Amino acid sequence: MEMDGPLDFESEDPLLSSPVSLKKRKKIIGLDDLLTDHYKDKCKLVEKESKQAKKKKKYDSDDEDFGKEAVVSQVVDECQNKMNQLGGEEDTSIWGLNVFGEQKPPPPPALQSPELKNCYLLQTFLNNEVNSLVNLTVEKGEAFLEGLLVNGWLSTLVSVTNRVEKALAIWTFNLMLYSSREELITSACDFWRDIMLTTNEVNQQHLRIEWFPTYAQLGEALETYGYRFECSLKPGFVHNVSLDTSYGLLLGSGRGGPPQNIRAWIKFITVCCQTKMKKNIFTSSEVERLAEAILCLFLDRQFRGVTVLLCECLQSLVHYFTDKDWKACCDNIAKALVSRIPMDLNCSRAVECISGVDQRSKYLRSTVAYQILLIFFENEATNEEEVLRVLSSMTVKDKSCDLFKLYIYLVLTENWLVGSRMLDGKPLICEMWGLFLRKCSCQIASTDLRSYASKVRNKASYILQSSFEE
Amino acid sequence: MEKPSSGVRGAIEANTLAILDASEATKHTRDADDDRIAFLEAVRAASLLPENKSPPTFKMCEAIFKILRFGNSLELITTSCQLLNELDLEFPRVYMTNASESSMPHELVVLQEAWSPFVLGTDISDSERATAYDLTGGLIDPPGFHLLLQGLAEVSDFENFQAPDTKVLSNMLLFHYLVSVLEGDFVPRNQMYRESMIWSSVRESLLNTMLCSRKMNYKGLMKDCVTTLCGLGQYLAEYDNAVPYSGTSMVKQHEAIDTALATAFLHFGRITCAATLKLMVMVTELDSSKKNADMLGHTTRADGVRTPLAEIIQDELTYDKNILSPFLQAFKDSKWKLEIIVQFFWKYISKPSVRTRRSNVPAEDATFSGVLKCISNSSSAKSITKKIGAHAIHLLLAHGFQAFLLLSTKKMGEGLPDSKEQLAGGSVVETCKNLISVFNCLRKLDKQLEISSCAKEAIFVAATILSRRS
Numbered sequence: 001m002e003m004d005g006p007l008d009f010e011s012e013d014p015l016l017s018s019p020v021s022l023k024k025r026k027k028i029i030g031l032d033d034l035l036t037d038h039y040k041d042k043c044k045l046v047e048k049e050s051k052q053a054k055k056k057k058k059y060d061s062d063d064e065d066f067g068k069e070a071v072v073s074q075v076v077d078e079c080q081n082k083m084n085q086l087g088g089e090e091d092t093s094i095w096g097l098n099v100f101g102e103q104k105p106p107p108p109p110a111l112q113s114p115e116l117k118n119c120y121l122l123q124t125f126l127n128n129e130v131n132s133l134v135n136l137t138v139e140k141g142e143a144f145l146e147g148l149l150v151n152g153w154l155s156t157l158v159s160v161t162n163r164v165e166k167a168l169a170i171w172t173f174n175l176m177l178y179s180s181r182e183e184l185i186t187s188a189c190d191f192w193r194d195i196m197l198t199t200n201e202v203n204q205q206h207l208r209i210e211w212f213p214t215y216a217q218l219g220e221a222l223e224t225y226g227y228r229f230e231c232s233l234k235p236g237f238v239h240n241v242s243l244d245t246s247y248g249l250l251l252g253s254g255r256g257g258p259p260q261n262i263r264a265w266i267k268f269i270t271v272c273c274q275t276k277m278k279k280n281i282f283t284s285s286e287v288e289r290l291a292e293a294i295l296c297l298f299l300d301r302q303f304r305g306v307t308v309l310l311c312e313c314l315q316s317l318v319h320y321f322t323d324k325d326w327k328a329c330c331d332n333i334a335k336a337l338v339s340r341i342p343m344d345l346n347c348s349r350a351v352e353c354i355s356g357v358d359q360r361s362k363y364l365r366s367t368v369a370y371q372i373l374l375i376f377f378e379n380e381a382t383n384e385e386e387v388l389r390v391l392s393s394m395t396v397k398d399k400s401c402d403l404f405k406l407y408i409y410l411v412l413t414e415n416w417l418v419g420s421r422m423l424d425g426k427p428l429i430c431e432m433w434g435l436f437l438r439k440c441s442c443q444i445a446s447t448d449l450r451s452y453a454s455k456v457r458n459k460a461s462y463i464l465q466s467s468f469e470e
Numbered sequence: 471m472e473k474p475s476s477g478v479r480g481a482i483e484a485n486t487l488a489i490l491d492a493s494e495a496t497k498h499t500r501d502a503d504d505d506r507i508a509f510l511e512a513v514r515a516a517s518l519l520p521e522n523k524s525p526p527t528f529k530m531c532e533a534i535f536k537i538l539r540f541g542n543s544l545e546l547i548t549t550s551c552q553l554l555n556e557l558d559l560e561f562p563r564v565y566m567t568n569a570s571e572s573s574m575p576h577e578l579v580v581l582q583e584a585w586s587p588f589v590l591g592t593d594i595s596d597s598e599r600a601t602a603y604d605l606t607g608g609l610i611d612p613p614g615f616h617l618l619l620q621g622l623a624e625v626s627d628f629e630n631f632q633a634p635d636t637k638v639l640s641n642m643l644l645f646h647y648l649v650s651v652l653e654g655d656f657v658p659r660n661q662m663y664r665e666s667m668i669w670s671s672v673r674e675s676l677l678n679t680m681l682c683s684r685k686m687n688y689k690g691l692m693k694d695c696v697t698t699l700c701g702l703g704q705y706l707a708e709y710d711n712a713v714p715y716s717g718t719s720m721v722k723q724h725e726a727i728d729t730a731l732a733t734a735f736l737h738f739g740r741i742t743c744a745a746t747l748k749l750m751v752m753v754t755e756l757d758s759s760k761k762n763a764d765m766l767g768h769t770t771r772a773d774g775v776r777t778p779l780a781e782i783i784q785d786e787l788t789y790d791k792n793i794l795s796p797f798l799q800a801f802k803d804s805k806w807k808l809e810i811i812v813q814f815f816w817k818y819i820s821k822p823s824v825r826t827r828r829s830n831v832p833a834e835d836a837t838f839s840g841v842l843k844c845i846s847n848s849s850s851a852k853s854i855t856k857k858i859g860a861h862a863i864h865l866l867l868a869h870g871f872q873a874f875l876l877l878s879t880k881k882m883g884e885g886l887p888d889s890k891e892q893l894a895g896g897s898v899v900e901t902c903k904n905l906i907s908v909f910n911c912l913r914k915l916d917k918q919l920e921i922s923s924c925a926k927e928a929i930f931v932a933a934t935i936l937s938r939r940s
Contacts, residue, residue, distance in 0.1 A: 125930055125933060130930075130933040131933075133906070133909050133910070133913060133921060134921070144927075144930075147923055147926075147927050148927055148931075151799070151872070151927055152872065153872065153927050153928075153930075153931050156872065156876060156931065159879045160875070160879065160898075160935050160938070161934070161935075161938055181709075181710050181711075182706055182709035182710065182711065183706070183707045186706075186740070200879070200882075257729040260732070260736060262733075263733065263736070263737060302728075302730045302733060303733065304544040304545050304548060304730050305548055305731070305734020305735075305737060305738065306548075307548055307549070307552065308548070308552055309737070311552070352511060356519050362519070418515075455504075458489070459508075462488070462512065465481070465485045466481075466482065
């Protein structure tokens with residue numbers, strides 16, 4: 001019996017990798033192997049140099065331990081610097097924009113305090129005999145209402161009375177957008193979500209919401225947080241990203257940026273697009289601006305943790321349009337966005353943050369990518385064919401070819417063409433796309449030391465493998 | 471077990487994993503992390519975006535999961551978690567057939583070979599765990615799950631709150647994901663059980679298997695759930711964005727955190743609370759299905775004995791009165807909240823009624839109305855105040871009343887106006903009246919009685935409902 005071979009239960013274990021697929025994988029990643037080997041060689045070279053340096057100094061500082069230590073540490077430092085120079089080339093660029101500037105003072109509240117204290121809900125109770133237990137007075141009114149809101153009574157009361165008073169609607173809306181207390185922000189946001197997304201059919205028909213926020217108020221809030229509508233985000237405004245010493249924490253600009261109310265703002269926009277309580281809260285052009293704003297937030301590194309909220313919001317916004325308006329509006333969003341953002345890694349981020357899970361989202365992704373490409377080739381191309389002609393005529397072997405740009409073109413073109421049915425029935429475009437990919441994957445030598453050389457090569461061969469294989 | 475991947479899926483697997491290969495294992499450089507993001511994006515594009523979607527293979531899932539577990543940047547953990555959630559939504563492991571058509575009997579479909587982040591079947595001894603850790607690619611076993619929650623419970627310790635770092639955030643997302651996997655498995659199975667009364671469908675659920683595992687400290691797990699829910703809930707409730715520079719020790723630490731981490735932490739904190747609550751509700755649902763199966767004689771000795779979660783919570787609340795308020799605040803499931811509150815009262819009410827044989831108290835009226843009726847009797851009100859304490863009674867009554875209201879409005883929404891009276895025990899109007907008379911009674915017993923603010927809110931709501939209904 002053969003003892004070295006796997007036992008028969010082992011071969012069934014899905015956790016043990018099957019040798020078959022492993023082999024296959026190796027074949028495809030040959031280029032990566034070469035690259036890692038290349039870097040290993042570089043490391044060895046540096047080590048060798050440091051050893052030689054050590055040898056040289058060995059004679060003068062043989063006896064003194066201190067001197068030795070100093071020399072060694074100096075050499076280590078030198079090596080470190082050299083290593084950093086070797087590997088640090090690509091650390092220079094990273095996506096991220098300063099979307100938010102200085103916060104502004106909040107607008108004067110649309111509601112005066114007496115108005116809240118005189119609201120129907122409180123007034124009717126003051127004369128109730130039960131008030132002997134509660135001891136509610138007009139002065140304590142606002143604090144009492146805060147309690148009702150935080151503990152979730154307010155939405156219960158709404159579902160029982162089928163009415164949201166104007167004073168209460170304005171008051172909760174302002175808390176949600178301008179309060180600094182997390183508890184009040186989230187409770188107010190939950191309150192609006194509860195009443196706007198109620199699934200209760202009876203409530204839906206009878207519920208009276210006596211006041212409703214408009215786009216102007218929501219836009220004003222965003223500006224208060226420091227967001228700049230229609231303001232270029234191009235260099236000059238670019239985020240300074242500091243690399244934390246232990247790599248991994250890529251910090252943004254530290255404290256500052258938008259207040260935490262922004263999360264409630266994003267959720268509220270989402271709910272406004274989903275609700276059936278009120279039709280046409282926003283006009284098409286307003287939704288265009290909101291969608292553009294959400295796409296800009298994606299580009300701010302401060303929102304890395306809450307991309308889920310942004311995705312949901314963008315998804316709801318995209319589906320707010322009627323079928324008739326959709327394509328034209330989508331073009332508007334894409335054009336407005338690309339005119340603001342800088343032409344660097346942020347472009348590919350702007351495209352990849354669009355989820356693409358359904359037809360509309362796919363179309364938006366493709367449109368944004370195409371619009372960015374048009375801006376890149378402003379003087380050379382005005383239509384699809386021309387863009388691809390420019391791409392496929394690039395000489396990637398040439399040292400003057402900017403591989404960083406090329407990498408971005410590659411990502412953009414992939415998102416523009418693949419998955420959006422752009423290639424269906426267009427053999428010419430398809431052929432030029434293939435030509436471009438083959439150039440990128442075959443004509444850049446693995447010994448090419450320029451930064452992004454390996455990224456371009458790997459990306460192109462990946463796209464070739466996955467899209468033309470089937 | 472999965473067959474060795476072949477054809478198109480095999481090619482996709484090989485291609486996507488090739489992206490990762492260059493950045494093998496534990497390297498955390500910019501390049502390696504870039505590759506991980508590229509890998510996640512590629513898996514997303516290959517499995518979710520095409521017209522005919524196909525789930526990623528075993529190894530691909532494992533690689534995504536590893537990124538979630540061991541990733542050390544906010545971008546990596548959020549992107550991987552979002553992808554895993556999207557995949558689960560698109561390719562559920564367990565689902566019911568023709569759930570929409572009520573005429574056909576439903577069938578439970580379980581994809582045995584689907585990838586899961588849990589390793590349950592085998593109990594691995596501690597010495598083997600280190601090696602198994604590599605083999606299983608960081609999959610979670612029952613003690614691992616408990617360990618994870620324990621870590622979160624420690625983090626959310628209100629007294630010595632730790633400033634969040636990426637590891638804590640990653641654990642929060644991991645826990646959220648694992649609970650949603652348990653939910654996706656348990657909910658259809660439990661629904662199936664309710665329809666068919668076949669106990670095995672629930673017995674084989676991940677949740678039940680995990681809780682019954684010999685390695686699992688079930689009670690400890692549940693206690694940690696309570697701690698996490700209370701601690702985190704309280705922290706989030708008291709967080710104030712406007713005072714980050716004030717003197718209190720807890721807030722001071724926040725100065726060091728940048729906006730991205732702070733925003734993420736507040737969002738993830740809410741997610742974690744919701745996940746903990748979800749887990750607890752599932753366990754109580756499991757308890758109730760198991761009790762049902764016990765009574766029908768469907769369980770065997772192999773099913774073992776577990777203390778129902780509701781009892782554990784009772785004990786915790788009795789043992790530590792300080793957590794009563796944060797627990798009731800954070801435990802937002804009306805059905806089980808009401809159940810727990812009513813049981814809590816009956817522990818103190820029913821015993822003396824047996825001893826004195828009061829004729830007007832029915833032997834077991836275990837509804838909220840029953841509780842109210844009982845306490846409005848001045849002598850039992852006196853005895854119960856002595857046992858539980860005035861403040862606790864107010865809390866329990868207020869939260870019980872709220873849960874009762876929410877349940878009855880929910881049932882009204884579902885168009886079951888008749889059944890609500892039997893289920894919740896009494897009509898809304900009657901319960902409002904009873905609540906007020908209970909507090910009148912308590913006030914009579916103690917003229918100096920300071921009614922707590924949450925009870926005042928409950929009285930306010932009860933009075934408002936009465937004035938609108940009459």
